[in-house]
Amino acid sequence: MEKQSVAERIVKGLAALQHRGQESWGIAVPGEPILKGLGLIGQGADANAKKILSFTSNRGIGHVRYSTRGRTTLENAHPLDIRGEFAIAQNGTIANTEDLEPIVEKEFPILGSTTDTKLAGYRLLQHYRAEHDWTRAFHKLSKELSGSYSFVMITHDGEVLAARDEAGYRPLCLGYDPDTDTHIVASESCALTALQADFVRDVQPGELVSLSENGLKITRFADSPRHYHCPFEYTYFGHPSSRIDDHYVYDARRKLGRVLARKYPFKADVVIPVPDSARPAALGYSEESGIPMEEGLMKDRYRRKGSLRSFIEPTAKSREEIVREIITIKPVVDGKDVIVVDDSIVRGTSSRNIVQSLRDAGAKKVFMVVTFPPIRHPCYMGIDFPTREELLANKADGETLNIAELNKKVAREIGVDGLGYNDINGLSEGIGLGKDEMCFACVTGEYLGLKKDPVLRTREEMKA
Numbered sequence: 001m002e003k004q005s006v007a008e009r010i011v012k013g014l015a016a017l018q019h020r021g022q023e024s025w026g027i028a029v030p031g032e033p034i035l036k037g038l039g040l041i042g043q044g045a046d047a048n049a050k051k052i053l054s055f056t057s058n059r060g061i062g063h064v065r066y067s068t069r070g071r072t073t074l075e076n077a078h079p080l081d082i083r084g085e086f087a088i089a090q091n092g093t094i095a096n097t098e099d100l101e102p103i104v105e106k107e108f109p110i111l112g113s114t115t116d117t118k119l120a121g122y123r124l125l126q127h128y129r130a131e132h133d134w135t136r137a138f139h140k141l142s143k144e145l146s147g148s149y150s151f152v153m154i155t156h157d158g159e160v161l162a163a164r165d166e167a168g169y170r171p172l173c174l175g176y177d178p179d180t181d182t183h184i185v186a187s188e189s190c191a192l193t194a195l196q197a198d199f200v201r202d203v204q205p206g207e208l209v210s211l212s213e214n215g216l217k218i219t220r221f222a223d224s225p226r227h228y229h230c231p232f233e234y235t236y237f238g239h240p241s242s243r244i245d246d247h248y249v250y251d252a253r254r255k256l257g258r259v260l261a262r263k264y265p266f267k268a269d270v271v272i273p274v275p276d277s278a279r280p281a282a283l284g285y286s287e288e289s290g291i292p293m294e295e296g297l298m299k300d301r302y303r304r305k306g307s308l309r310s311f312i313e314p315t316a317k318s319r320e321e322i323v324r325e326i327i328t329i330k331p332v333v334d335g336k337d338v339i340v341v342d343d344s345i346v347r348g349t350s351s352r353n354i355v356q357s358l359r360d361a362g363a364k365k366v367f368m369v370v371t372f373p374p375i376r377h378p379c380y381m382g383i384d385f386p387t388r389e390e391l392l393a394n395k396a397d398g399e400t401l402n403i404a405e406l407n408k409k410v411a412r413e414i415g416v417d418g419l420g421y422n423d424i425n426g427l428s429e430g431i432g433l434g435k436d437e438m439c440f441a442c443v444t445g446e447y448l449g450l451k452k453d454p455v456l457r458t459r460e461e462m463k464a
Contacts, residue, residue, distance in 0.1 A: 004180060007055035009195055010062040014041040016194035017187055019239055020091070021066035024077035027052070028087035029060035030158040036077040059160055059211070061152045063089035068384045069097070070115035079154075082121040083108070085128075086155045090117040091170045091187055092148035095380040095454040099144065120145060138163050138208050138221035146451040148230075148381040150203075152185060160185070160211040166222035167449040168205030168229050169381045169439060171244045176200050183211050190239040202245055228439035228449035232383055234431045235371045236277050236343040247432050250280050256371040256422065256430030257284025257341060264420030265289060266367040269336040272296030274343070274354060275326065281371050282341035291339065296332035297354065300325045326354065334362030340416075344372035346385055348392035351414040359415075369420040373427060374406055377445040380454040385442070393421075399445070 010027050018041060025044050026036040032055055037044035041064055045052060063078035070076045078089035094100070094116035104110065104122045123144065127137035148169030153161040162185040164172040175184040175192035186192055189199045203209055206222040229245055230237075235256065238249040257280065271293040273282035286293035338358060345351050351368065358366050374393035379385055388394045396409045403421050411419035424443060428435045441447045447454055 004058055005053075005056050006058050006060045006182075007052045009182075010060050011041060011045045011052060013184070013186060013191040013195055014062045014064050015045075016191040016239075017064055018042075020187060020237065021064035023067055023072045024065040024074065025063065026065075026077045026079050026089070027055075027060060027062045028079040028081075028089075028154050029055050029057040030154065030156065031057060034079055034081055034087055036074055038072070038074055038077070057158070059154060059158045061087065061089060061154045061160060063152070066384070068093040068379075068382060069117075076115050078117065079152075080115075080118050080121060082118075082125050084156060085125055086121075086153050086161075088117060088121040088124075088151060088153045090120070091150045091172075092165070092382040093380055094120050094145055094149065095147040095450055096145070096452060098455060099146075116147070120149065120151075134161055134210065135208055135219040135221050142166060142206075142222040146454070150187060158212070162203060162209040162211075163221065164203045164205055164207055166206035166224040167439075168224075168227040168245070169449065170230065171233060171238070171242075172203040173243075174200045174203055174209060183216050185209055185211070188239055188242040188244065190242045193241060199243065224449075227437050228381075229433060229437055230381065230383070231427050231431060231433075231438050231440070232344070232372065232442075235281075235427075237383075240277070240280060245433070252431045253277070253280035253343075253371065254284040254287075255432070256427070257281035257286070258288040259284075259426045259430045260341070260369040260371065260420060260422060261285040261288035263422070263426060264367075264369050264418075266339050266369070266418055266420070267337070268339045268365070268367060270294050270296065270332060271339045271341060272332065273341050274350075275299050277343045278341045278371070281343065285339065285341050285369065294329075294332045296329050296338065296358070297340075298327050298329060300327050326357070328357045328361040330361045333358055336363060337365040338363045338367070340366060340368045342368060342370050344375065345370055345392055345410065345414070345421075346375055347390050348410075348414055351392075355415045365417045366415075367418040367420075368411075368414070368416045369422075371422050371427070371430070373423050373440075373443045374403065374410075374421050375442045377442050378454075379442045380447070381439060381441065381449070383442070 024038045025041040028034045079087035097116050100119040100123050108122050124141050127140045131137045149165045150170040150172040151163045173189050175197040177197040184197050192199050208219050208221050210217040234252040240250040242249045271282050271286045271291050273279040282293050355366050375391050376394045397406050407419045
């Protein structure tokens with residue numbers, strides 16, 4: 001960015017990515033200590049406005065955290081400093097930290113603070129010191145990492161680097177603002193839109209982007225015979241306006257609703273979405289079925305946590321607090337048969353609470369359709385459900401029932417009159433990506449994209 005401070009634009013970009021993480025935020029620019037805070041970027045930026053406005057560098061990185069490894073602490077907030085050589089932030093999860101720890105700790109005493117990102121950062125530093133070339137360093141690191149990562153980094157001399165793992169689990173894209181001659185790398189294109197920058201293209205799996213005084217440079221550090229894009233990005237995680245790997249999130253969700261309407265033609269008076277991510281899917285279900293869609297559930301955005309996303313909260317208590325602040329619109333559901341459209345059922349807590357609130361508001365029958373297939377297995381590639389024990393589909397079934405039978409069993413668990421899970425074929429059809437382009441480990445238990453089978457850990461171990 002030509003001779004203009006970048007810090008305010010980083011804040012604006014992070015605000016557009018707030019849906020990806022609510023626990024903490026951080027900004028790193030050359031020549032300044034990393035600025036971090038717990039909570040939301042908007043509140044943090046207000047509290048630290050004087051400091052942010054004092055940053056003069058035209059290069060920097062920022063991050064909003066959704067933790068899958070490590071506690072929600074200020075120390076674990078990204079970006080993380082790696083020996084003063086660079087700051088690093090990550091979207092994803094490194095599943096084989098047990099392999100990195102003994103190698104890293106031979107040289108660096110970082111016991112007690114070994115999040116997966118910090119371990120990967122220190123191992124990358126070891127490789128860079130040996131290779132003196134970032135592409136070769138990432139090539140060596142990629143052979144050792146089993147898991148998912150989209151990294152952004154800024155070196156002590158101001159070079160910005162961004163790398164996406166060769167499987168393509170997590171999104172990463174490149175943008176450009178011609179008015180300020182600024183190159184931008186972001187997790188999602190919605191951040192580029194917020195910055196009034198042009199979307200250039202997705203960073204391809206296995207690519208390393210370098211932004212320096214020499215301009216833009218893209219190299220390849222790793223290859224994979226196939227990709228393992230996360231379908232959860234399309235059903236829940238991604239912003240509806242974003243374009244991820246050539247497919248718009250909004251279009252995918254709307255098509256998934258149409259798929260579910262054909263698969264589960266329940267008879268009802270009204271279709272309602274669980275806010276907010278299921279809205280396009282509910283519209284698609286309504287269009288395909290001819291049943292009108294209305295807003296029967298609303299987040300109370302005037303309350304303290306009313307606008308937050310429940311699934312990405314780090315504790316069960318905070319997730320339930322947000323779900324309780326979803327308001328039922330009684331005239332929409334009273335005396336009616338209702339079809340509820342949701343993006344997924346993970347633990348089942350939210351679903352039970354929502355169904356009960358609809359019945360309390362006078363709904364006669366409640367049906368539910370779900371855009372994501374039954375989640376029976378933990379994720380070690382960047383989504384926070386690390387144990388089988390917490391997953392409702394696993395508790396209700398294990399691995400024996402087909403979807404038709406599982407629908408009946410889970411329906412009883414959450415209190416609906418009928419339930420319809422999507423399946424892998426329907427998910428692929430709705431998103432528009434082939435089954436051989438996506439990861440279904442949480443559905444099948446087959447961790448095909450990892451270099452080794454993950455060590456199954458308890459939630460306490462993952463969050464230690």
